[in-house]
Amino acid sequence: MPSANSxxxxxxxxxxxxxxxxxxxxxxxxxxxxxxxxxxVVFLAFDFRTIYEEANAPLxxxxxxxEPLTMEPPKTRDHLRPYLPRTxxxxxxxxPPAMPGFAxxxxxxxxxxxxxxxxxxKGEASAVGRIEPGTGSEFVEFIQGQGGEIKSLYLHSPGGxxxxxxxxxxxxxxNKIATVVPNDAYCASSCPIVFxxxxxxxxxxxxxxxxxxxxxxxxxxxxxADGMSQGQAVTALVQQHLTDMGVxxxxxxxxxxxxxxxxxxxxxxxxxxxxxxxxVIGQKASKKKTSRKKTTRTSANK
Numbered sequence: 001m002p003s004a005n006s007x008x009x010x011x012x013x014x015x016x017x018x019x020x021x022x023x024x025x026x027x028x029x030x031x032x033x034x035x036x037x038x039x040x041v042v043f044l045a046f047d048f049r050t051i052y053e054e055a056n057a058p059l060x061x062x063x064x065x066x067e068p069l070t071m072e073p074p075k076t077r078d079h080l081r082p083y084l085p086r087t088x089x090x091x092x093x094x095x096p097p098a099m100p101g102f103a104x105x106x107x108x109x110x111x112x113x114x115x116x117x118x119x120x121x122k123g124e125a126s127a128v129g130r131i132e133p134g135t136g137s138e139f140v141e142f143i144q145g146q147g148g149e150i151k152s153l154y155l156h157s158p159g160g161x162x163x164x165x166x167x168x169x170x171x172x173x174x175n176k177i178a179t180v181v182p183n184d185a186y187c188a189s190s191c192p193i194v195f196x197x198x199x200x201x202x203x204x205x206x207x208x209x210x211x212x213x214x215x216x217x218x219x220x221x222x223x224x225a226d227g228m229s230q231g232q233a234v235t236a237l238v239q240q241h242l243t244d245m246g247v248x249x250x251x252x253x254x255x256x257x258x259x260x261x262x263x264x265x266x267x268x269x270x271x272x273x274x275x276x277x278x279x280v281i282g283q284k285a286s287k288k289k290t291s292r293k294k295t296t297r298t299s300a301n302k
Contacts, residue, residue: 068108073206074265079254081210083263085130085158086112088186089208097185097204099154100124111158111186117142123151131160131190136167143171152178153198159189162214162234166241169197173245181207183282188212188263192276193238196245203268203277210263211255214238248274 068090071081081089088111096105100120106128110116115129117139125146127139143150153172159165172179172194179198181187183206187195192211195201203209214231235256239249251274254264271277 066109066112074267076267079264080262081265083188083212083261091206094184094206097156097182099126099128099156101126106156115157119146123149124154125150126154128156130158131164133161133164135161136164139168140171143175150177152180154180154182155187155191155195156185157187157191159191162190165190165193166237168194172197173199181209183207196242196247196276201277202279202281203271205268205280205282208265209271210265212258212263213255213260247276250274251276
């Protein structure tokens, strides 16, 4: 019969410093190495995602709103409105603008996409959508493909790339194309630069023409550009361009003073005073009706 001491010895646990046979040093090192690889991949993926998101970050003030926003038209000392880069403003009694080449007013979703060019009748064409890098070159191809038959360009755009807008404006002036922002159309941010290219520039009384500060994106992923320096350089280019086009460069002072998430919308008077528009349509109809009524009443009294 075994003794109590021998039984106790058999059930005693192994010493704490004794390692199981399967847990060798090589196994431990391999496990640690694999964990380090996994951790490195995770951190790299996070870094690349962060860099990508920052490099492709939307402009300040950009929203996901894709439905028109009802707003009051600008008036003296009441110019600032939210900047809508993916949709358009709408007057309470307003409606989508009529654009050449479109059987119906262009769908609002087209405004949020890269600018497209559509040929209309009688030498008219429409430019609808965002001005993105490369839009200037695509516009050159469009104009060249029309055999010099485009005489007027209708604009409906939330703007975008300033350099592409400058390229478009210069070609418009070279080809003596008139520019038009019809009633209820939207011409914001860099779009007025394109508008300025027209030798003749017509704006509807109820159009939305506005500007704001230039936003300088990062030049390379992960490195912050000197936004102030780039902004000043581009601003100088724009002001010189406006002067060359016969537009009062003071118009761009409002852009410099307006945050990029807002828009300084010009009144009818400002469009004419700054020579941004050479013609504003639909201004004096109500005044003529009033004067006719007064004349009729005066005649009746006699």
